[in-house]
Amino acid sequence: MVLRWQKQADYFTVSVYQDLVGDWILTQSWGNSLNDHSEFSHTVLSSSTEAEKYVTKLRLSLLKSGFQERSGNCTLRRMYE
Numbered sequence: 746m747v748l749r750w751q752k753q754a755d756y757f758t759v760s761v762y763q764d765l766v767g768d769w770i771l772t773q774s775w776g777n778s779l780n781d782h783s784e785f786s787h788t789v790l791s792s793s794t795e796a797e798k799y800v801t802k803l804r805l806s807l808l809k810s811g812f813q814e815r816s817g818n819c820t821l822r823r824m825y826e
Contacts, residue, residue: 748800750812754779757807761796769796773803 750757760772769790776783790796808814 748804749815750804750807751815752810752812755812757812759800759803761800763793769793771796771799 746761748759754777755775756778757773757775760774761769763769769792771788771790772785773788774783774785788799790799804814
């Protein structure tokens with residue numbers, strides 16, 4: 746699953762997947778599309794439920810900060826509301 750938010754030239758993406766040993770990995774990346782500045786982080790989670798809770802909190806924080814969800818999130822967004 747990949748989710749994306751944008752506020753003007755700033756972007757934030759989240760990817761959640763299960764690795765080969767069964768851990769759930771949440772990758773966050775953020776930056777500005779007008780320059781080369783970007784960063785990322787990986788978080789290891791123990792379950793898909795934990796990943797859902799993490800994404801829900803992150804989503805609400807981004808929306809409060811003025812970010813808007815991109816159209817690709819529509820089918821997955823309902824899982825995290």
